[in-house]
Amino acid sequence: MGEAEERTDAASLIDQVPHQPSRGITPMAWALTGAVFGLVITSILVAVSWNRFDEDENRLLSVRVREAGLVVASAVPSIQTPLVSASELSEVTHASLDQFDEFAAAYVGTGRPFVSLSLWPLHGASPIAVAGAQPELARQPTAASALFTRAAATSTLGVIGLLGSSSPRLGYAYVAPGGGSKFAVYAESSLPHDRRSAIASSSVFSDLNYAIFLGRSEAAASLLSTNVPTLPLTGRRYATVVPFGGNEITLEMAPRAILSGALSADIRWILAVVGGAFSLLAGFVVERLLRQRRNAVTLAGQLAGVFQDNKRLLTEQRQLAVNLQHALLPDVLSDVPGAETAARYLPGVLGMEIGGDWYDVIAMGDHKALLVVGDVSGRGLHAATVMASLRFAIRAYAAQHDAPADILTKLSTLMVLEGTDSFATVLCVVVDIGGREMEVANAGHLPPLLVTRDGGDFMPAEVGVPVGVVSTKPYESTVVPLPAEGTLVLYTDGLVERRGEILDAGLARLKAAALAERDASLEDFLTALLRQLTNDDAGDDTALLAVRWQS
Amino acid sequence: MAELEDGSDSMLDITIDREMGGAVVHLTGELDMSNADGLRHALDPFLTVPPDYLVFDLEALAFMDSSGIAVLVEMARVTPVTLRKPSRIISRVIELTGVSDLMPTEP
Numbered sequence: 001m002g003e004a005e006e007r008t009d010a011a012s013l014i015d016q017v018p019h020q021p022s023r024g025i026t027p028m029a030w031a032l033t034g035a036v037f038g039l040v041i042t043s044i045l046v047a048v049s050w051n052r053f054d055e056d057e058n059r060l061l062s063v064r065v066r067e068a069g070l071v072v073a074s075a076v077p078s079i080q081t082p083l084v085s086a087s088e089l090s091e092v093t094h095a096s097l098d099q100f101d102e103f104a105a106a107y108v109g110t111g112r113p114f115v116s117l118s119l120w121p122l123h124g125a126s127p128i129a130v131a132g133a134q135p136e137l138a139r140q141p142t143a144a145s146a147l148f149t150r151a152a153a154t155s156t157l158g159v160i161g162l163l164g165s166s167s168p169r170l171g172y173a174y175v176a177p178g179g180g181s182k183f184a185v186y187a188e189s190s191l192p193h194d195r196r197s198a199i200a201s202s203s204v205f206s207d208l209n210y211a212i213f214l215g216r217s218e219a220a221a222s223l224l225s226t227n228v229p230t231l232p233l234t235g236r237r238y239a240t241v242v243p244f245g246g247n248e249i250t251l252e253m254a255p256r257a258i259l260s261g262a263l264s265a266d267i268r269w270i271l272a273v274v275g276g277a278f279s280l281l282a283g284f285v286v287e288r289l290l291r292q293r294r295n296a297v298t299l300a301g302q303l304a305g306v307f308q309d310n311k312r313l314l315t316e317q318r319q320l321a322v323n324l325q326h327a328l329l330p331d332v333l334s335d336v337p338g339a340e341t342a343a344r345y346l347p348g349v350l351g352m353e354i355g356g357d358w359y360d361v362i363a364m365g366d367h368k369a370l371l372v373v374g375d376v377s378g379r380g381l382h383a384a385t386v387m388a389s390l391r392f393a394i395r396a397y398a399a400q401h402d403a404p405a406d407i408l409t410k411l412s413t414l415m416v417l418e419g420t421d422s423f424a425t426v427l428c429v430v431v432d433i434g435g436r437e438m439e440v441a442n443a444g445h446l447p448p449l450l451v452t453r454d455g456g457d458f459m460p461a462e463v464g465v466p467v468g469v470v471s472t473k474p475y476e477s478t479v480v481p482l483p484a485e486g487t488l489v490l491y492t493d494g495l496v497e498r499r500g501e502i503l504d505a506g507l508a509r510l511k512a513a514a515l516a517e518r519d520a521s522l523e524d525f526l527t528a529l530l531r532q533l534t535n536d537d538a539g540d541d542t543a544l545l546a547v548r549w550q551s
Numbered sequence: 552m553a554e555l556e557d558g559s560d561s562m563l564d565i566t567i568d569r570e571m572g573g574a575v576v577h578l579t580g581e582l583d584m585s586n587a588d589g590l591r592h593a594l595d596p597f598l599t600v601p602p603d604y605l606v607f608d609l610e611a612l613a614f615m616d617s618s619g620i621a622v623l624v625e626m627a628r629v630t631p632v633t634l635r636k637p638s639r640i641i642s643r644v645i646e647l648t649g650v651s652d653l654m655p656t657e658p
Binding site: 375377378421423425442443444445446447463464465466469470471473493497499500501502503504540 | 581583614616617618627628639640644646647650653
């Protein structure tokens, strides 16, 4: 019963260990794979964040450029309005020069929008009136004619770039719409000689490099203004084209600094570093864990092996104990001069644990022997150990020639002193062939059977409590005369107990068998008794001891 | 109500009735080597806290061998044990093993 449970425990434990097929991939390989994987993920994240950052910067730049474009575009009305006013004035005053000059004074000169403001006939080649500097356009009558024609066709300004000479200028022409006008009003504002200008640091555009071109072309010839030493703008840049009068202005800008702020830029680096560090750390951890797991699996395998070993050892141990018990129980009994002795031991089939049955024959001098049979409660090694100590204690007491009752008393004291929870039934019989008497003391054991030529019966005797049980009643010896010849049989309850049966039935069976076989040799006698009384279902151990004498 | 069944044959029913200070243990079935340990286990509380007395009702117990006696004797060490209505078979075993003084019988 115990062993079945044990097997299940061991088996279930083994089953709980996850079975790993043996892999050739080392933990280090896994760790490296993990780290590489982590680094790949990090790279992707960094790339994504870089991309995001890029997009953000572009977006911000485009917003700024369009802002700037709007600022540029909003310059048109401020240019257009005075020209419109001048035109209307001229129409109304029929090109009064004085009126024109008076009007123009507010708009021409240093610190004012224009360097030159002039009144032209619509198809004329040279101006009627000029306020401020001489218009550069006057040197290009063909260009002037074309410009005014263009201006007449639109309700807005005609814009021309006069960028070739040493004093580059931007020209604006206005002709009152409707076709009825005879005049064109023309203004020129000056561009920096090298088109370079710096944006005031207080300006909202101070963190941007710019290049402004007339028209759609970004050719150097079309450059109106820039704040960088060399063109084209490099790096991230954005260009917008804004309508400028009848023409267009291309505004291109590039950031001088990170537009979206330091964190946005740094986040990529933070990601890269942290991600990389984590990848390596994860790789390290993975390697450790896998190595531990590998060790655990190896250990589990070893444990499984240990369990198997344990099981085997336990089985061996039991077998050893059984063998030991057999060894303890003498096969060859002490020679008792004048008597013949024989014994049998039959381990019970219930459970594999050894029982506590024993027998012993102790020669006590001249034609005298102490026969002992006993049964320790319980099973297993503990019972066997108690049994062994009892056996040897009895030998010691016998050597002192203690009477059987005294032996039992001492045994009981011994067991109580030792504090074992066990107790034992013990039967001690001193067979004194020379003295022709027997002395019997019984501690809870079944009575011995005496068989002679004339018959046989169980020897009545006082039955005391098993040894190891505390009792007020002292053990008593019973002395009976010894017949001239006879066979005395001592046994344990395994021989006579049978389920569903009163014990007396088994005793009767023993008696009948003994009587029937009493003429056989002692060995055959015992064999026959065993055969007749036990069957294969015998659960309990059986010990059988017989002594035969003839005087 | 505890039922003890070993992988093998014997069935033993144990019922424990607590009374004022003591207890009555009703045993039904068969008590032998295969389930004596189970009975011992069920009576463990009485070893730790011994009652004033312990009565074993053996009326329905059909069989008891030395292993059963052993358990009763163990109990008799710690508290007065009375065996109530043991069957003839069991009475005989009790007599033969010399424990009838240790554990008086109640018819």
